[in-house]
Amino acid sequence: MKESLMDIICCPMDKHDLELEVDDRNDEEVLAGTLVCTECGERYPIEDGIPNLLPPDMRD
Amino acid sequence: MATKRALEGQLAVVAGFENPRAALEQYPTPPELAAHVVHVADLQGDVEGRTVVDLGAGTGMLALGAALRGPARVVGLELDPAALATARENQRRVGTTTPIHWVVGDAARAPLCPTEPTTVVMNPPFGAQKGREGADRAFLAAAASLADVSYSVHNAGSRDFVEAFAADNGGEVTHAFRAAFALDRQFDFHEADRKEIETEVFRIEWN
Secondary structure (H helix, E strand, O other): OOHHHHHOEOOOOOOOOEEEEEEEEOOOOEEEEEEEEOOOOOEEEEEOOEEEOOOHHHOO | OOOHHHHHHHHOOOOOOOOOOHHHOOOOOOHHHHHHHHHHHHHOOOOOOOEEEEEOOOOOHHHHHHHOOOOOEEEEEEOOHHHHHHHHHHHHHHOOOOOEEEEEOOHHHOOEOOOOOEEEEEOOOOOOOOOOOOHHHHHHHHHHHHOOEEEEEEEOOOHHHHHHHHHHOOEEEEEEEEEEEEEEOOOOOOOOOEEEEEEEEEEEEEO
């Protein structure tokens, strides 16, 4: 996930801003980490460089 | 501007679903259909310099087509992570330098809040499978909330529904065109090896 994506994504539940927590990155992308809703606190994983912003009830 | 045929050629390398799931109506968008939609959008000034969002991006055909026409950035939103893994491979094959973001998410509750002028392109599920009726309605609703302009592919005969939906949601259909394509057999319930699918594509301006 490129950090410039932060400008356009929001929490699927309440549309509030997300905060990025980085666990692993390279020069271009965040490879692993978490996106946290600044309003409801819901946590969304970034795995293999792809953020999973499915609502919690739709996650596997 | 490059020709539509050149765009088709560039998209010919885009791979489809490895294990298509009928329930999600995962049929691949053919390159000629994607090239057609993107070319028309580009002629209308709806691609260059803009944010383009592909809702239900699948393996990325429309997103990558748009990426080849100079948008500021492309976002491909898709429910199925396996499809997006293929989309990322396809991005390498196509070799575009446009920033493309692949996001796992549900179009009906899209995690997107763009502030820049945004064009949605989409080939949503037609709602042909049981339990998915009206699936394209949720995609249109998402376009209404995200986009200034959207291009959507529907099955033939959708015009009345699409025009009524747009009118009820602050939109107006400005262009409509037909596009036919051949779909290879990919599910057991498909009876023929190859079938002509009639589609209609709509350009909608949203207020």
